[in-house]
Amino acid sequence: MSARARLALLALVVAAFALAPLFAGRFTVSLLNDIGIGALVALGLVLLTGVGGATSFGQAAFVGIGAYATAWLTTAHDLSPWLGLLLALALSGLSALAIGAVTLRLGGHFLPLSTIAWGLSIAILFGNLESLGRHSGIPNVPPLRIGPWSLVDPRAVYYVVWILAGAACLFAHNLLDSRPGRAMRSLRGGSTLLASVGADAVRVRLVLFILAALLAGLAGWLYAHKNRFVSPSPFDVRASIEYLLMAVAGGLGQLSGAIVGSAVVLLMKNELQNVLPLLSQRAAQIESVVFAVLFIALLHFARAGVMGYVARWWRARRAAAPPPAPDRAVLDAPPLPRRALPPRGTRLLEVDGATKRFGGLVAVNDVSFSVDAGEIVGLIGPNGAGKSTMFNLLTCTLPMTAGRVRFLGDDIGGRSQRDVARLGLARTFQHVKLRPQMSLLDNVALGAYGRTGAGVLRAGLRLDREEERRVLGEAWRQLERIGLAARAHEAAGSLPLGTQRILEIARALAADPVLLVLDEPAAGLRRQEKDALGELLKRLQAEGVTILIVEHDMDFVMKLVDRLVVMNFGQKLVEGSPAAVRADPRVQDAYLGAVA
Amino acid sequence: MTWDIAAILAMDGLANGAVYLLAGLGLVLVFSVTRVVFVPFGDVAAFSALSLAAFETGRTPPTIGLVATLAALAVITEVVSLVRRGAARRIPRAVLLWGLLPLVPCALAWLAARAGVPAPLHVASAVLLVVPIAPLLARVVFQPIADASVLVLLIVSLALHFLLSGLGLLFFGPEGSRTQPLASGTLQLGGGYTVSGQVVLMVASALVLSALFFLVFERTIAGKALRATAVNRIGARLVGIRPARTALLAYGCASLLGGLIGVLIAPVTTMYYDSGFIIGLKAFVAAIIGGLVSYPGTAIGALAVGLVESFASFWSGALKDAIVFSLLIPVLLLRSYVLPHVDAAEAEIDT
Numbered sequence: 001m002s003a004r005a006r007l008a009l010l011a012l013v014v015a016a017f018a019l020a021p022l023f024a025g026r027f028t029v030s031l032l033n034d035i036g037i038g039a040l041v042a043l044g045l046v047l048l049t050g051v052g053g054a055t056s057f058g059q060a061a062f063v064g065i066g067a068y069a070t071a072w073l074t075t076a077h078d079l080s081p082w083l084g085l086l087l088a089l090a091l092s093g094l095s096a097l098a099i100g101a102v103t104l105r106l107g108g109h110f111l112p113l114s115t116i117a118w119g120l121s122i123a124i125l126f127g128n129l130e131s132l133g134r135h136s137g138i139p140n141v142p143p144l145r146i147g148p149w150s151l152v153d154p155r156a157v158y159y160v161v162w163i164l165a166g167a168a169c170l171f172a173h174n175l176l177d178s179r180p181g182r183a184m185r186s187l188r189g190g191s192t193l194l195a196s197v198g199a200d201a202v203r204v205r206l207v208l209f210i211l212a213a214l215l216a217g218l219a220g221w222l223y224a225h226k227n228r229f230v231s232p233s234p235f236d237v238r239a240s241i242e243y244l245l246m247a248v249a250g251g252l253g254q255l256s257g258a259i260v261g262s263a264v265v266l267l268m269k270n271e272l273q274n275v276l277p278l279l280s281q282r283a284a285q286i287e288s289v290v291f292a293v294l295f296i297a298l299l300h301f302a303r304a305g306v307m308g309y310v311a312r313w314w315r316a317r318r319a320a321a322p323p324p325a326p327d328r329a330v331l332d333a334p335p336l337p338r339r340a341l342p343p344r345g346t347r348l349l350e351v352d353g354a355t356k357r358f359g360g361l362v363a364v365n366d367v368s369f370s371v372d373a374g375e376i377v378g379l380i381g382p383n384g385a386g387k388s389t390m391f392n393l394l395t396c397t398l399p400m401t402a403g404r405v406r407f408l409g410d411d412i413g414g415r416s417q418r419d420v421a422r423l424g425l426a427r428t429f430q431h432v433k434l435r436p437q438m439s440l441l442d443n444v445a446l447g448a449y450g451r452t453g454a455g456v457l458r459a460g461l462r463l464d465r466e467e468e469r470r471v472l473g474e475a476w477r478q479l480e481r482i483g484l485a486a487r488a489h490e491a492a493g494s495l496p497l498g499t500q501r502i503l504e505i506a507r508a509l510a511a512d513p514v515l516l517v518l519d520e521p522a523a524g525l526r527r528q529e530k531d532a533l534g535e536l537l538k539r540l541q542a543e544g545v546t547i548l549i550v551e552h553d554m555d556f557v558m559k560l561v562d563r564l565v566v567m568n569f570g571q572k573l574v575e576g577s578p579a580a581v582r583a584d585p586r587v588q589d590a591y592l593g594a595v596a
Numbered sequence: 597m598t599w600d601i602a603a604i605l606a607m608d609g610l611a612n613g614a615v616y617l618l619a620g621l622g623l624v625l626v627f628s629v630t631r632v633v634f635v636p637f638g639d640v641a642a643f644s645a646l647s648l649a650a651f652e653t654g655r656t657p658p659t660i661g662l663v664a665t666l667a668a669l670a671v672i673t674e675v676v677s678l679v680r681r682g683a684a685r686r687i688p689r690a691v692l693l694w695g696l697l698p699l700v701p702c703a704l705a706w707l708a709a710r711a712g713v714p715a716p717l718h719v720a721s722a723v724l725l726v727v728p729i730a731p732l733l734a735r736v737v738f739q740p741i742a743d744a745s746v747l748v749l750l751i752v753s754l755a756l757h758f759l760l761s762g763l764g765l766l767f768f769g770p771e772g773s774r775t776q777p778l779a780s781g782t783l784q785l786g787g788g789y790t791v792s793g794q795v796v797l798m799v800a801s802a803l804v805l806s807a808l809f810f811l812v813f814e815r816t817i818a819g820k821a822l823r824a825t826a827v828n829r830i831g832a833r834l835v836g837i838r839p840a841r842t843a844l845l846a847y848g849c850a851s852l853l854g855g856l857i858g859v860l861i862a863p864v865t866t867m868y869y870d871s872g873f874i875i876g877l878k879a880f881v882a883a884i885i886g887g888l889v890s891y892p893g894t895a896i897g898a899l900a901v902g903l904v905e906s907f908a909s910f911w912s913g914a915l916k917d918a919i920v921f922s923l924l925i926p927v928l929l930l931r932s933y934v935l936p937h938v939d940a941a942e943a944e945i946d947t
Contacts, residue, residue: 055747057754102925105932109633109746109888113880114928116754117921120877128914241754248751285765292759299752300741 017162021155030154031270033226036161038262040219042246043168043255044212049244050252051176052208053188054104058115059243061122062092062213064235066220068126071138071230076131081144085221092217093210100209104202111209119237126232137231144225157226164222165259168215171460172255178459178468182446184208186435192397193433195417196426197511198450207456216243238288245295251305260306268294331476333469336451339424339512341544342408344374348515348546349394349425354403356389363389365570366403371515376537376547378557378578381567382590387550388430390567391519394548395427396420408514422450426513428504430520436493440484440503443492445475447510478506482536498525502533509540516540518549522556534560554591558582566590597910603789605906611795611864613902614802618857619879620886620894621809622850626730627888628826629839629846631746632738634730635753638876639760640851644726644858645867646764647705649773651718656709658767659725660702666732667698673736694735698728719778723855730851731844733760739840757873764869772871775862798860805856806895822846878905878920885927897927 021029041059049055069091070084099118103111127135144151144160151157175181183199187208191201224230242265250261272290276283298305304312342348349371356364364386371377381387392398394405396417405412412420421427426447434443448471454464479485482502487495492503501521508516522530530553537547537560551557557564557578564581566573568590574581581587597605619637626634647657674690701724707713708721737756741748779793813819824832825842833839857875861867882901886893901920908919 049747053747055751102928102932106928109750110884110928112747112750113633113884114924117877117881117924120874121918121921124915124918128912238758241758244751245755282766285762289759289762289766292755292762295755296737296752296759299744299748299755300737303748 014166017166018159021158026154029158031266033154033158033161035259035262035266036158036165037219037222037226038243038246038266039165039259040168040222041216041243042250042262043165043172043258044215045244045247046250046252046255046258047172047184047215048208048212049247050254050257051184051187052205054205054209055112055244056115056209056212057112057237057240057244058099058119058122059212059216060235060237060239061115061119062096062216063220063223063239063243064122064126064230064232065092065095066217067224067230067235068132068138068220069217070221071141071224072132074142075138075140081142081221081225084224085218088217088221089214092213092220096210096213097206100206104205104209115240116237119240123232123236126235133231135232137229139229141224141228141230143228151225154226157222161222161226164218168218169255169259174462175456175460176255178464179449179452179454179471180204180207180456180459182438182442183449185438185442186446189433189435192417193429195397196395196421196429196433197447197507198418198421200418211456241295242291245291245298247305248295248298248303249305251307251309251311253304254307254311257305257307264306327469327472330469330472333466333473335477336448336470336474336512339514341514342373344372344544346373347371347406348373348408349548350404350406351390351394352404352406354390354393354405355401356386356393356398357401362570364393367567367570367572368403369565369572369575371546371548373514373546374541374544375563376541376549376561378561378564379548379550379567380552380554380557380564381573383552384569385567385590386570387552387567388519389570391427391517391550395425395517421511424512424514425517426508426511426515427517428501428508428519428521430523432497432500432504434492434500434503434507437491439489440479440492440495441472441475441488443503444478444506444510445471447478447507448474448512450511474510475506478509481509482506483532498529501525502529502536505536509545514546516545516547518547518551520550520552522551522553530556600789601910605910606903607791607795609903609906610899611798611902612905613899614798615857615861615875616879616882616901617802617895617898618805618853618860619875620882620898621806621891622853623876623879623883624886624888624891624894625822625846626850627883629822630734630738630742630749630843632734632749633746633753633880633888634847634850635750635757635873635876636730636733636760637850637854637879638872638874639757639764639870640726640729640854640872641858641861641875642764642867642869642872643729643768644722644855645775645862645871646768646773646858646869647725648718648722648775648859648862649867650768651705651709651713651722652715652775653773654709654711657705657722657725660705662763662767663698663702663725663728663732666729666736667695670694670698670732670735673740677740694732698732701725701727715776719859722859723852726855726858727848727851730847730854734843734847739843742840742843757876761870761873768869770869772866772868773862774866775859777863778859794863798864801856801860805853806891809891818845874917878917881920881924881927884924887931 020032024032041063045059066088069088070081073079073084073087074081099114103114126132132138144157151160176185183194183204186193187201187205194201194204246261246265247258249264250257250259272287276286280286347370351370352368354364354367355362367390379387379390389398393400396412396415400413407420407423407425452467452471454467458464476485476488479488482505484499484503492500495503505518505521521533525533534556541547549557549561561578563576564578565575566581566587573586573590574584622637623634626632643659647659650657671691671694674694675687678684678686678690701721705721705725708717733756737752738749741752777794779797781793782790783793783796784790813823821832821837821842822845824837825839829839878901882897883894885897885900901923904923905916905920908916
């Protein structure tokens with residue numbers, strides 16, 4: 001779809017929303033308000049679950065905190081609902097920060113399980129605190145006021161609800177298409193991937209969790225002033241599951257899934273409440289059973305949700321369209337500031353007596369070598385020689401048992417992988433870690449994370465465009481450097497494995513590294529691809545990049561490197577020029593077996 | 597608080613801890629073998645308690661209908677999957693295994709519901725009646741998506757709890773019930789302290805069952821298969837263990853433990869159709885203390901949860917659950933700083 005057609009569609013949708021209350025009845029408008037409030041909560045879950053790969057069974061508790069905060073402030077203290085909004089956001093955000101800080105480091109299922117317990121505890125607390133009206137709740141919450149207007153009529157609240165819902169969607173959309181957004185979309189690639197570009201996975205996920213909680217708190221604030229009454233039951237774990245159902249039904253992969261899902265679930269609920277009493281006297285009980293069955297069936301047969309199918313249909317149609325041309329503004333943007341590279345011959349990396357033990361096994365034993373600026377150094381050895389462990393030690397992916405690694409003169413032992421990446425050590429992965437759904441351009445732009453600074457707020461409000469253009473320009477240039485610029489907008493997952501490895505090099509280059517460390521870049525490459533890779537690395541060397549290459553393929557390395565370090569059984573066997581190493585009988589023994 | 601009260605609370609805590617220990621063992625077993633956090637565990641316990649209550653009031657337990665419905669669903673699932681795989685000749689066996697076998701405890705329960713059956717038989721058939729529930733649910737709900745991410749399995753599991761508690765309400769109604777104590781009398785301890793027979797029974801069963809659990813895991817081939825599957829599914833498959841079958845065994849054990857918990861706890865607490873959820877969640881807290889993988893850790897966690905709960909109920913009966921759940925915070929904090937973060941494969945939920 002062209003930009004103009006997209007704008008026209010957006011205008012149409014906005015106009016439809018703006019005019020809806022004029023034609024719809026009071027009940028329909030009220031239902032639309034509920035859908036908007038549900039969509040806010042579901043949007044948070046789409047971000048947290050669909051984008052970030054974590055989930056929360058306690059979103060209703062955050063809604064409850066928002067609702068109770070404003071209800072308490074406006075009834076017990078007669079303060080303005082707008083102050084209530086501040087309190088609602090502050091409390092939901094702070095509680096998310098506390099829960100997230102405790103659980104997110106543990107990863108996996110600890111966050112969702114703790115949120116169940118959290119959701120239950122909050123509901124119990126609401127039901128037992130005297131100041132919050134115990135189980136009967138807080139009545140007579142004042143309506144919202146804007147200047148002289150009091151928004152009592154659902155039609156008036158409607159505009160507040162949907163302007164906020166629209167703004168939240170826009171914010172989320174902007175956010176995903178930015179520096180922090182790329183990191184969020186890469187969360188499922190694992191924390192090692194994020195650390196390799198200088199980002200902290202725990203922190204990124206924490207931000208997502210807080211964002212989801214803030215959206216829920218906002219929804220709670222709206223809920224309290226729309227219904228003008230709060231009680232504990234709409235904020236229990238069952239309600240949290242309903243919000244999750246909305247997000248899954250709409251489609252966790254798309255932001256629009258939040259609105260569609262909220263609409264589908266609430267319309268269905270409304271319909272069930274009309275139909276079931278005709279069929280049975282125990283309608284309310286059957287309703288919850290029907291919902292649970294639908295939810296399970298959805299996860300069995302249609303996990304992508306409504307918008308997931310729409311998006312798939314849309315992609316299939318668009319596949320035939322010609323790829324978009326690079327944006328001029330992006331190409332003309334001034335390049336990102338570059339690091340001052342140390343002069344040729346400076347000592348960059350110095351490994352001194354590195355040792356790593358796994359229990360009784362000594363994987364790396366007292367290995368020392370160094371890399372100088374402008375060199376290509378190869379680290380080779382037969383299978384099980386300890387190359388990969390050595391690689392992990394010098395990128396600080398694994399802690400060292402003994403010894404020292406200096407990078408640019410700093411001792412980096414005990415530093416985090418993220419710090420080392422930010423110092424200018426960029427790496428690739430033996431098992432390729434790209435985000436298959438993201439475009440080549442976005443994958444490479446992720447590499448520039450450590451060089452840039454746009455945060456969530458700036459990204460969501462589109463105040464980061466200047467920097468974003470420079471980042472994308474950098475990514476374009478790196479793609480051109482490796483000869484993949486023509487495919488910049490394709491999904492990285494569609495590339496063959498060999499090309500994916502080269503794309504990883506482009507991502508590492510986007511970080512403007514002092515030292516590039518490559519983990520078996522030639523594995524799985526065909527002959528021509530290997531030759532092309534060799535030429536690329538030579539060219540990079542000529543441009544002043546220093547490269548340390550851990551490799552298995554002798555032929556490839558011999559033609560490429562200035563110097564070789566050979567490892568065997570965890571120890572350094574030989575160090576020297578390719579010709580000297582090739583002639584060394586010990587190396588021949590290690591590779592071919594000793595002649596007895 | 598005086599020492600007398602503290603002693604009574606500690607005794608209560610011990611009894612609670614015994615229940616959470618059994619539940620925690622079941623949860624850890626299912627999780628380690630199948631990666632499913634089995635939230636409906638507590639519902640199984642509630643169903644066995646309510647079945648026993650039905651026996652005692654001379655009614656046929658409605659659980660029979662529930663089990664029969666699940667069996668029918670399982671037969672349909674199995675037949676559809678067999679037809680799809682082109683193995684239609686195995687249908688009679690499937691019907692026998694999934695359709696008729698679960699009906700055996702139903703038939704027993706139906707017989708036991710007649711007048712004049714002694715109380716111990718009621719207890720036994722209430723426990724047996726719920727044993728098919730978890731395996732049947734696993735066949736219908738979890739087996740078709742066994743390769744989904746832990747996250748999807750967890751969401752399904754929670755939805756399943758709401759399904760079961762909805763069915764529980766339909767089948768058993770909203771009234772709570774309490775059953776006759778299984779053990780009467782009290783035990784005299786030194787210094788004027790007494791312990792009720794029921795508490796002794798609860799603690800003793802927990803000890804005996806966990807010992808049995810340990811023996812089965814360490815000494816039998818089935819137990820070793822369970823452990824092997826827990827450590828590495830693919831590796832287990834390579835040496836001829838069928839993960840789907842081991843999973844059923846795990847679910848069966850969990851169901852049995854759930855049933856036992858139900859009849860043990862029913863005389864001391866009033867059970868409602870949805871009481872199981874909270875019991876299950878507290879067992880989770882215990883299991884999380886053990887990192888969801890360690891059995892001894894779970895045992896320590898269960899004891900801690902039981903004691904915290906009983907002392908918390910002394911301060912505030914209404915808030916005791918919230919206090920128990922907040923126990924998670926220091927535990928998780930400790931874990932996150934003591935144990936290194938494991939970067940497991942991240943969850944993917946799309947398509």
